[in-house]
Amino acid sequence: MEALEALRMNKIVKSFGSLKALDQVDLTVAKGEIHCLLGENGAGKTTLMKILYGIHQQDEGEIYLNAKKVKISSPKEAITQGISMVFQHFMLIPNLSVMENIILGQEETKMGILADKESRNKVANLSEKLGLKVRLDMLVEDIPVGEKQRVEIIKALYRGAEIIILDEPTAVLTPQEVSELFKVLKTLKEDGKTIIIITHKLKETLAVADKVTVLRNGKNQGSITTDKATPEILAQMMVGRNVMLEVVKGKVEKGPVIFETKGLNLKDKLKNINLKIHAGEIVGIAGVEGNGQTELLETLIGLCSPTSGSIIFDQKDITKDSVEERLDQGLGFIPEDRNDRGLVNNFKLWQNAILGYQKRYEKKGLLDFAAITKASETIVKNYQVKVLGIDSKSSSLSGGNAQKLLVGRVFYHNPRVLIIAHPTRGVDVGAIEYLHKEILSMRSQGKAILLVSADLDEIRQLSDRIAVIYEGAITIEGDGGDFTEDELGLYMAGGLRPESKVVKA
Numbered sequence: 001m002e003a004l005e006a007l008r009m010n011k012i013v014k015s016f017g018s019l020k021a022l023d024q025v026d027l028t029v030a031k032g033e034i035h036c037l038l039g040e041n042g043a044g045k046t047t048l049m050k051i052l053y054g055i056h057q058q059d060e061g062e063i064y065l066n067a068k069k070v071k072i073s074s075p076k077e078a079i080t081q082g083i084s085m086v087f088q089h090f091m092l093i094p095n096l097s098v099m100e101n102i103i104l105g106q107e108e109t110k111m112g113i114l115a116d117k118e119s120r121n122k123v124a125n126l127s128e129k130l131g132l133k134v135r136l137d138m139l140v141e142d143i144p145v146g147e148k149q150r151v152e153i154i155k156a157l158y159r160g161a162e163i164i165i166l167d168e169p170t171a172v173l174t175p176q177e178v179s180e181l182f183k184v185l186k187t188l189k190e191d192g193k194t195i196i197i198i199t200h201k202l203k204e205t206l207a208v209a210d211k212v213t214v215l216r217n218g219k220n221q222g223s224i225t226t227d228k229a230t231p232e233i234l235a236q237m238m239v240g241r242n243v244m245l246e247v248v249k250g251k252v253e254k255g256p257v258i259f260e261t262k263g264l265n266l267k268d269k270l271k272n273i274n275l276k277i278h279a280g281e282i283v284g285i286a287g288v289e290g291n292g293q294t295e296l297l298e299t300l301i302g303l304c305s306p307t308s309g310s311i312i313f314d315q316k317d318i319t320k321d322s323v324e325e326r327l328d329q330g331l332g333f334i335p336e337d338r339n340d341r342g343l344v345n346n347f348k349l350w351q352n353a354i355l356g357y358q359k360r361y362e363k364k365g366l367l368d369f370a371a372i373t374k375a376s377e378t379i380v381k382n383y384q385v386k387v388l389g390i391d392s393k394s395s396s397l398s399g400g401n402a403q404k405l406l407v408g409r410v411f412y413h414n415p416r417v418l419i420i421a422h423p424t425r426g427v428d429v430g431a432i433e434y435l436h437k438e439i440l441s442m443r444s445q446g447k448a449i450l451l452v453s454a455d456l457d458e459i460r461q462l463s464d465r466i467a468v469i470y471e472g473a474i475t476i477e478g479d480g481g482d483f484t485e486d487e488l489g490l491y492m493a494g495g496l497r498p499e500s501k502v503v504k505a
Contacts, residue, residue: 003030003031003032003033004030004031004066005028005029005030005031005064005066005067006029006030006031006032006033006065006066006162006163006194007027007028007029007052007063007064007065007163007194007196008026008027008028008029008063008064008067009025009026009027009028009048009051009052009061009062009063009064010026010061010062010063010064011024011025011026011060011061011062012024012025012026012027012048012051012058012060012061012063013025013058013059013060013061014044014047014048014051014056014058014059015059020218021044021047021218022044022047022048022051022058022218023218023219024061024219024220025044025048025061025215025218025219025220026220027048027213027220028223029163029194029196029211030194030210030211031066031192031194032189032190032192032193032194033189033194033195033210033211034185034186034189034195034197034208034209034210034211035194035195035196035197035209035210035211035212035213036196036197036199036205036208036209036211036212036213037049037196037197037198037199037212037213037215038199038200038202038205038212038213038214038215038234038237038238039200039214039215039216039238040200040216040238040239040429040430041200042217043215043216043217043218043238044215044217044218044219045198045215046167046198048215049085049165049167049196049198050085051063051072052072052078052083052163052165053072053075053078053083053084053085053165054072054073054074054075054076054077054078055075057072057073065081065082065083065163079159079160079161082160082161082162082163083161083162083163083165084155084156084157084159084161084163084164084165085156085164085165085166085167086149086152086153086156086164086165086166086167086169087167088167088168088169088171090148090149090151090152091152092140092148092151092152093140094139094140094141095139095140095141096139096140097136097137097138097139097140098134098135098136098137098138098139098140098143098147098151099119099120099123099136099137101140101151101155102123102136102151102154102155102158103119103123103158106158106159120136122158123136123154123158124136126154126157126158127154129191130157130184130187130188130191131183131184131187132150132153132154132184133147133150134147134150134151134154135147144177144288144493145173145177145288145289145290146173146174146177146180146181149169149173149177149181150184153184153188157193161193162192162193162194163193163194163195163196164188164193164194164195164196165196165197165198166195166196166197166198167198168198168199168200169181169197169199170199170201170204171454173288174288174489174490174492174493175456175485175486175488175489176486176489176490176493177489177493178204182204182207182208185197185208186208189210197209200238200429202231202234202235202429203231203457205226205229205234206226206229206230206231206234209226210225210226211223211224211225211226212224212225212226212229212234214234214237214238216237216238216239216240221237221238222237224237235429238429238430239429239430241430246461247436247440247461247462249440249461249462250440250444252280252281252443252444252446253280254278254279254280254281254464255278255279255280255446256278256279257276257277257278258277258278258279258313258314258416258417258448259275259276259277259311259312259313259314259417259448259450260275260276260277260311260312261273261274261275261300261309261310261311261312262274262309262310262312263308263309263310264296264299264306264308264309264310264311265306265307265308265309266295266299266304266306266307266472267307268472269292269295269472270292270295270296270299270306270472270473271292271471271472271473272309272473273296273309273473273474274474275450275467275474277417277448277449277450278448279446279447279448280443280444280446280447280448281443281448281449281464281465282439282443282449282450282451282462282463282464282465283449283450283451283463283464283465283466283467284451284452284453284459284460284462284463284465284466284467284480285450285451285452285453285459285466285467285468285469286453286456286459286466286467286468286469286488286491286492287468287469287470287492288470288492288493289454291469291470291471291472291492292469292471292472292473293336293421293452293469294336295472296452296469297333297335297336297419297421297452299311300333300419300450301323301326301331301333301335301419302318302321302322302323302325302326303323303341305319305320306319313326313329313330313331313417314329314416316329318331323356324356327356327357327415328359330415330416330417331415331416331417331419332410332411332413332415332417332418332419333410333418333419334406334407334410334418334419334420334421334422334423335406335421336421336422336425336452338402338403338406339402342402342406343355343394343402343405343406344394345393345394345395346393346394346395347393347394348390348391348392348393348394349376349380349385349387349389349390349391349392349393349394349397349405350372350373350376350390350391351394352394352405352406352409353372353375353376353379353390353405353408353409353412354372354375354376354409355409356409357409357413360413361375373390375412376390377390378412379405379408379409379412380405380408382408382412383404383405383407383408383411383434384404384431384434385397385401385404385405385408386401387401403423403424403425404431404435407423407435407438411438411442415447416447416448417447417448417449417450418439418442418447418448418449418450419450419452420439420449420450420451420452421452421453422452422453422454422455423435423439423451423453423458424436424453424455424458425454425455436458436461436462439451439462440462443464451463456485456488456489459488460480460483460485460488463480464479464480465477465478465479465480466478466479466480466482466483466488468488468491468492470491470492470493470494471494475491475494476491
């Protein structure tokens with residue numbers, strides 16, 4: 001018996017100025033189905049779901065809910081129609097309790113008076129029925145990220161959601177939290193709810209979804225049930241060619257220690273950080289975002305001054321050196337926020353291509369534009385940056401192309417030590433393949449590399465050694481092969497496993 005249709009979006013078209021974000025896109029989702037909307041950065045996934053949620057309105061096309069044509073012109077109207085969206089960056093008020101966040105704007109009343117007991121019972125029943133464990137009286141700012149996500153899901157259900165859209169729901173979760181989330185989603189499915197997940201992660205798509213629809217460049221590339229899909233098939237649908245998904249990491253003989261931190265502290269943000277990175281080695285920093293990674297990166301590059309401790313580059317203390325001095329000595333930095341720390345959006349592409357390295361392009365006090373043009377065009381070509389030309393504004397780049405420009409700029413200028421934060425964030429699987437090869441090429445050239453990434457697969461595949469950061473401290477360190485995914489997840493969440501084989505270095 002064919003499942004009932006919960007949602008159908010027909011021939012959806014959406015343009016932003018001259019950019020056609022969606023071009024005749026169809027999407028059909030069955031009632032009680034977990035459906036993944038898969039695609040690379042800029043494929044149109046989030047735009048399509050924002051149309052369903054009423055944030056954007058389509059230029060052309062129709063939406064049907066339960067076979068009935070509807071017009072959704074605002075999120076309020078979407079919620080009335082039984083649609084809720086849980087965004088990647090949670091929409092919760094930190095200084096309110098979990099309970100207050102859930103019922104905000106939907107409080108139960110009796111004769112105009114708040115009926116707290118009724119509201120609390122309703123929330124408690126939802127929580128118990130679906131296994132969504134939350135602490136109702138805790139302030140949101142005091143609960144971990146996995147619990148915040150459960151709060152968002154309960155909030156959606158409290159408002160009567162039948163279709164729940166989740167935008168990159170596993171982006172900041174530990175492996176254990178991902179497993180818990182998938183259990184919750186399967187329970188919701190059994191309860192008849194319809195789940196749509198926006199994602200670019202192939203492994204997780206195959207683990208949780210019933211069906212997958214792939215978008216590429218704003219067009220529908222087809223739908224497939226997960227029992228007939230493989231990572232290779234999905235990757236090919238996403239980028240239009242075969243992609244090598246597994247990193248092939250050759251053996252490299254480690255050289256001497258080139259970069260080191262000794263007892264590094266930054267107020268209450270970093271606690272006694274001791275790291276050593278050898279030539280020809282990648283050290284990965286694993287941790288849930290918000291545990292001191294940003295402060296560590298900014299201290300190493302010179303944007304923050306440590307409270308105590310030292311940073312040693314090639315046996316020289318650079319703790320008090322400026323950012324410019326560190327770059328001149330051969331320190332390369334790919335920041336976690338490309339817009340805030342990496343690129344100047346209103347600069348032309350060629351200006352961003354040499355940003356931080358301008359002195360290398362000076363001749364008698366003037367910029368050598370022939371050398372700048374050569375460098376810029378090489379970066380664009382080698383790192384597959386899609387742009388009209390090097391005189392285009394960097395603000396015209398998609399997120400993925402901006403990331404490629406940033407990575408290309410640093411690698412092109414041949415640093416001896418690389419500090420890399422989230423190198424493939426917002427980049428499609430084809431470019432990820434290329435960037436991983438480039439990082440490993442840098443390793444084989446004897447570069448010392450510190451890699452910080454929220455992608456645990458990336459950390460495990462690329463790193464020779466892994467250090468886990470939790471609440472600003474390195475809690476465990478060992479060879480990459482010493483950790484299972486579950487062990488890493490436990491350490492990332494602050495858990496200790498005395499029986500683990502891994503010993504602190």
